[in-house]
Amino acid sequence: MPIRFASADEVSRWNDLIITNPDGGNVFSSYEFAIQKETGGYKAHFLMADDLAITALEKSAPGLGKFWYLPKGPNITSDKALFSVLKNLGPFAKRQGVFAIRTEPELNRSLQPSLQDHGMFKARPIIPNPSTITLDITPGLDTILTNLPQKGRYAIKRAEREGAQVKLVKSTDDNCRIMYKLLADTAEGQFGIRSFKYFQAFWQRFETAGSGQLFFAYYDDQVVAGAYAMVYGKKSTYKDGASIRKRTVYGASHLLQWEVVKWAKSHGATLHDFCGSPPSDEIDNPDHKLHGVGLFKTGFSKNVVDYVGCYDFVISPTKYKIWIKFAEKVAHRIHYYRHHDSYY
Structure with missing residues (x-):
């Protein structure tokens, strides 16, 4: 070789x-x-x-x-x-x-x-994903939605009923600032994040390459959650996600993630990687530092993969x-x- x-x-x-x-x-x-x-x-x-x-x-x-x-x-x-x-x-x-x-x-x-x-x-x-959660998105969207855990389905439908909306937006400088503020507010006191300059360059670079997309969830015309995802080959990756600290509508982040899944499938992905979770033997441990992350992501799939x-x-x-x-x-x-x- x-x-x-x-x-x-x-x-x-x-x-x-x-x-x-x-x-x-x-x-x-x-x-x-x-x-x-x-x-x-x-x-x-x-x-x-x-x-x-x-x-x-x-x-x-x-x-x-x-x-x-x-x-x-x-x-x-x-x-x-x-x-x-x-x-x-x-x-x-x-x-x-x-x-x-x-x-x-x-x-x-x-x-x-x-x-x-x-x-x-x-x-x-x-x-940061030596363990992660993945979702098979090979089936049709109706089948995928039906097969989601009950908690995830409920959150998606309730957010829709309460008027939350999700939009695919460009990674403009202003939108990058909005997304970064969501990340910074989410991270405060819990974990460190890279600089705004790093994230801005990352989001804009992958968008320009045609493989990255920024998403915002809105309620009453206010951005309440954001996500950034990428499709590469047959795999999509949920890289960044955050929401405002004061919850205004139940399930907005779930609805946002559902739109990410739909977008990924439309771009040829067959497997969606939620990019990070507690390991499989600690997924139910309330003391694990990623327990909250795991709770959210297992609303879409129970398939925890340990690398x-x-x-x-x-x-x-x-x-x-x-x-x-x-x-x-x-x-x-x-x-x-x-x-x-x-x-x-």
Whole structure:
């Protein structure tokens, strides 16, 4: 399995190549995502391993070399395929001065022992959905709606009865500010979010590429909830969602999500990813930090999927040990001090 940098022609059709990968590709392995991450200090590399397209994001670690992160990659479907790719990618990356590669394939969590047996090290997730909830949207819309859990169906229909409306809107600067305020108000005191500049660039970039859409739910002409979703290949992803803190109409966020599902299906998606939830063995744990998120999303589907998450493939054990013990933490602090945003 020879590894090489993609040609200019291959990079120009990168999304087509990613979508033909064994797992159908992932929006977080897309060309747009790679370019977006370059605004945060990464250097994007586009690699080919035979016919497998691999997106690699590089961070420089002074004194140590380079650290590669494969967002939702490599896009394979088995641990055997993962080990085969890494066996060949490792020597190639070493020649580029890389001391470790962080992988994030969407393999089932049951394979974690296999990765550990092959000398890989568990790492904190970067994209926050090591567990998620998915909905099969292959059937017709009436069938999908009928098959939703009763709580979700009720919320959608009640919001419609009470006069809530959902509109697909452009990611204009003003609409981005509205959406960001919803996110910031939702996050306040609970979790951190990236800068407005990051979100604005993200939403507008994917909209321009034709794969992203911003949604607003309205009640009495007021925006009460917002969502941003993407379609990539046969999979749609609910990336961002938020609502006003004071509830004005029951079920507005459910109606909003239902419109996202309808939009995704109309754009060819067959699987909708709600992008993040408690793991399956903690989905009913009221003390889990994502319990509220899980309650909302299980109103649409009870199918919780647990992935292996991030695992590091070590090329230089000595440099990796230094990185993990303190250099990574220092890099985080310096980056936040300079940019007031997340390192990864």
